[in-house]
Amino acid sequence: MRTLLLGARGAVGSVIRRELEHRGHRVTAAGRSAPGGAAIDLHAGLAPLARAAAGHDVVVNASGVERPEVAEAVGPTPLVEISATGSYLDRLRGRARGPVLLGAGLVPGLSTLLVSALDSRPGDDVDVLVMLGTGERHGPAAVAWTAGLVGAEIHRPPEGAPIRNFRQGVREVGPDGRSRRYLRADFPDHVLLGPSRDVAIRSYLTLGSAAMTAALGGIARVPALRGALARSPHLGSEAWHVVARNRRTGERREATGSGQSEATGRLTALAAVRVVERPGRGVATMADVVGLDEALDCLRPLPAPAADTGEG
Structure with a gap:
């Protein structure tokens, strides 16, 4: 899977990159200054984003920049958005031209799964x-x-x-x-x-x-x-x-x-994988593409590295 990651150098973005690469996926880091990645300034024109998105399987926005036009720029490429701003997610939903996952991460994201699991x-x-x-x-x-x-x-x-x-x-x-x-x-x-x-x-x-x-x-x-x-x-x-x-x-x-950043990054990486594996959902939430049990599993503490005994 090829992921275009906006905000790859941030506290959450760095975790997303680590998690995806650990799973064997390719990640293109994108930002205003992205040596070896894609130079994309979300505060400027979005033509570079549109060109880069076309060559990837999914776009993840972990930049913190809230521009609804991003959904139009990525076109049919699935978009995973970690923003927690309801008014922005509403506008983003109205601009979607392809699959869009609204509110990946901890809150919303894991919270969305917990609410969905209630018998209401x-x-x-x-x-x-x-x-x-x-x-x-x-x-x-x-x-x-x-x-x-x-x-x-x-x-x-x-x-x-x-x-x-x-x-x-x-x-x-x-x-x-x-x-x-x-x-x-x-x-x-x-x-x-x-x-x-x-x-x-x-x-x-x-x-x-x-x-x-x-x-x-x-x-x-x-x-x-x-x-x-x-x-x-x-x-x-x-x-x-x-x-x-x-x-x-x-x-x-x-x-x-x-x-919080670690949990948000792990959950977002899981969401990106599931969005690509289950295409054609249009506008979705975490509860549409990720199960609660697998979300909780991905948050379990990483095993400590094995001690080097010097034997062998």
């Missing part, structure tokens, strides 16, 4: 509870995405009324048994799955540090302070978890791990 019926309310570790150094695109939520309204919330990010919250018990405050956040599973399943999906975010979660809630009420997010210290662990819960039945599906 029309009219149910589903909560997606996300914890991201504060010890991980995220790339500029991830920090900018979180800062962009501050003061912004959630895209097409199930309530049908304006809801601002991080202004509301719930206190819930996570997979580790600890009670935490989760703040309402614009992760887009309600856009990707809500209408088709006729369920109201609400997503919430907590950080590995309770103090930083409280600070995020405070910044949400003074959006001018959003720049402070980029200067926040990286305290705590890299642990993350995702929980999907049906309010009516109490059923929960959950997953835990360490390293």
Whole structure:
């Protein structure tokens, strides 16, 4: 399989490249400066992207650049998009000319699979509870995405009324048994799955540090302070978890791990392989092409290298 990888040098892109090459696939690294790869500037004209896409089996956008025209530029070549911005994914869906997978990665992505695995019926309310570790150094695109939520309204919330990010919250018990405050956040599973399943999906975010979660809630009420997010210290662990819960039945599906970028990269690489293996799906989500069990399997810790005993 030949993959054109946009953003190959980033925190997530480097994991995607490693995973695909480990599976024996060929990866063309693409970026503004890509020695030995493809020089593609997504902020400029997209003709170079169109030419490069034609020679590959799949295009993966891990660049953090959100241009709906990308879907038109890649033409019939399958596109895998890791963005978590619901409004952008909506626009991308409308521009698709070939197979497009919306929201590969952790949230959405793994969260989409967990929600789909719930036994739900029309009219149910589903909560997606996300914890991201504060010890991980995220790339500029991830920090900018979180800062962009501050003061912004959630895209097409199930309530049908304006809801601002991080202004509301719930206190819930996570997979580790600890009670935490989760703040309402614009992760887009309600856009990707809500209408088709006729369920109201609400997503919430907590950080590995309770103090930083409280600070995020405070910044949400003074959006001018959003720049402070980029200067926040990286305290705590890299642990993350995702929980999907049906309010009516109490059923929960959950997953835990360490390293958000690592998990997102592994899941996206798996999604890229499955999109090529199962062509002709049009616009899809992770739940359309990847099974929950295989997604969880790909997140299991890598085995430690065998010790060199010096014998033989």
